[in-house]
Amino acid sequence: MKTHVQTERERWEKKTLEPALKKSPERRERFITVSNEEIARLYTPDDIKDLDYERDLGCPGDYPYTRGVYPTMYRGRLWTMRQFAGFGGPEETNQRFKYLLKEGQTGLSTAFDMPTLMGLDSDHPLADGEVGVEGVAVDTLRDFEILFDGIPLDQVSTSFTINPSAPVIYAMYIAIGDRQGVPREKLRGTIQNDMLKEFIAQKEWVVPPRPSVDLIVDIFEFGIRETPKFNLISISGYHIREAGSTAVQELAFTLADGMAYVEAALQRGLDIDEVAPQLSFFFNSHNSFFEEIAKFRAARRIWARALRERYGAQNPESWKLRFHTQTAGCSLTEQQPLNNIVRVALQALAAVLGGTQSLHTNSYDEALALPTEEAVRIALRTQQIIAYESGVADTIDPLAGSYFVEALTNEVERKALEYIHKIERLGNGSILEGVFRGIEQGFFQREIAQAAYEYQKQVESGEQIIVGVNKYTIPKEQDQKVPTLKIDPEVQRRQIERLQQVRRERDARAVERTLARLEEAARQRQNTMPYILEAVKAYASVGEIMEVLKRVHGAYREPAMV
Amino acid sequence: MNRPIRVLMAKAGLDGHDRGVKVVARALRDAGMEVIYTGLHNTPEQVIKAALQEDVDVIGLSILSGAHLTIFKKTRELMKQYGMDDVLLLGGGIIPDEDKPILEELGVKGLFGPGTSTQEIVEFIRREVQKLRELQPA
Incomplete structure (x- = not known):
């Protein structure tokens, strides 16, 4: 049986939309995110008709933490700048x-x-x-x-942003x-201490992947006893994204790495509820505003369910995915560099609407060199304006319930889980083994390089627009110094x-x-x-x-x- | 007969930013060039050794660590030492404007920063290699 919304939508498409399209067609054939995900014209209640509030969202501070890991979020304390x-x-x-x-x-x-x-x-x-x-x-x-x-x-x-020499x-x-x-x-x-993403994307290493993970588990084992207030790892998608991955790949590979570390710790005989609360994450915030927000929300839900259901963690602290965000360095342009201030502001806003615990905003001059003090100050002020002037921090998870954002959250989650299952199959049921094999066989590296190349082709064909680079360009002599x-x-x-x-x-x-x-x-x-x-x-x-x-x-x- | 253009793409120095170098390598290959990629963390000596072994027309060095002045200088010295006058040296990565004249003076023929289209690099290489080949005795 058709829902009321469906009937209403069909009527709208025939009576209102079609004549309008005939008069003037849409701007483009396909509307895509920076990760080549196609976005629909319109989202309605039908796109989220299976959404169950308690099961899929939960209140802030409640499982599965889609709406945030703390009960008061930024009303209690702002994110750490x-x-x-x-x-x-x-x-x-x-x-x-x-x-x-x-x-x-x-x-x-x-x-x-x-x-x-x-x-x-x-x-x-x-x-x-x-x-x-x-x-x-x-x-x-x-x-x-x-x-x-x-x-x-x-x-x-x-x-400390340090990996192979983290110990x-x-x-x-x-x-x-x-x-x-x-x-x-x-x-x-x-300490960042995340070697798996090094082999996948950032490429700083000393010893091979398996002994690298052993050294990380040494730190877990030592740190749980000796420095219980210290985050012993920051499992990072940031560099995976910078290397050219899509949003879904960033999410999937990072969470798979996180599960791999959990499995390595369990193999050592550590207690899941001792290790998990000392894990933290680090994500990128890129240009496609809603896709990024969906990614952060999906990340919390996938992690909470995996820790509780797959790994049997009992302590709610183990289920909570806490994360740091940095805006996308790779999105900054050398051309008309002041435009980067606006890009960073939008990316930072997405991170805040996605519920980040801490945030680094890039400086506008970073496609040119290391940032100057003035550029760093503007980057920090951008966060302060979002925090104190925009009002977005005054209510929790304000985009929940949006047909589009919830549908996109589900979609990002579904696609990320597909990747995670693929990695699990690669390791015959073990995600740790799957990640090792994925690195050894170049699976991650190929997937990322392919996505980066596709994106570059889309930029050169004009399907992806970068203001100041392939549209609205000015001669180099006129550009800001x-x-x-x-x-x-x-x-x-x-x-x-x-x-x-x-x-x-x-x-x-x-x-x-x-x-x-x-x-x-x-x-x-x-x-x-x-x-x-x-x-x-x-x-x-x-x-x-x-x-x-x-x-x-x-x-x-x-x-x-x- | 015109043999295909052979290009050595290399990451020199310690940084692991290989997104750009890989994208450019694929674009050059798609444009019909023969591309050899060295992988990461090479010294100038290693780059030059590979370039000699592979008998390339072009060396493309990608550096995003800020060590470009040191690394290009060493690379050029070695190129001179080995008489590689017929090899085109190009650079990619984060190179501040004020360093560009210094590198050009050293003999780096083209510098391609963020936002460069791969088509531009393809055309540049074709044009410059053609010039170099015309200078060489047949």
């Missing part, structure tokens, strides 16, 4: 940290330079030209002493805390000098001894964290510690494929 910072040597970043704290910020977020991210010392041949450029350079505990000089670790929460950086933070006399259970912060940030090459020289000085002054035998013990523990498959901490305290360098792990597990090299 967390801007990522780091440049030059530890001295410069320490000064920036102190400035931010003086301005009332309580959360720090650290960007490291490429050599530190890749587990190489500043004097490694591959590090030449990269020291202190993309973030702060750290070689030994001496650098961390400078980085956190005068900053009491029991009063701040510090986020070393985490150990350095604990070592500084120990020296300041801060009890470990009081340390707060986050923006100042860009420069890093002093002196930083590299100073950093190498300090590293060599530490090598001369430290107790060489202690370094040798602790590194040998670490190697032994890694070979015996014992938890490496206590040994890494010991080596860090003896002033072994990031590169030396990672070298030991490489000796035991081998170095990863990705098969080059296009």
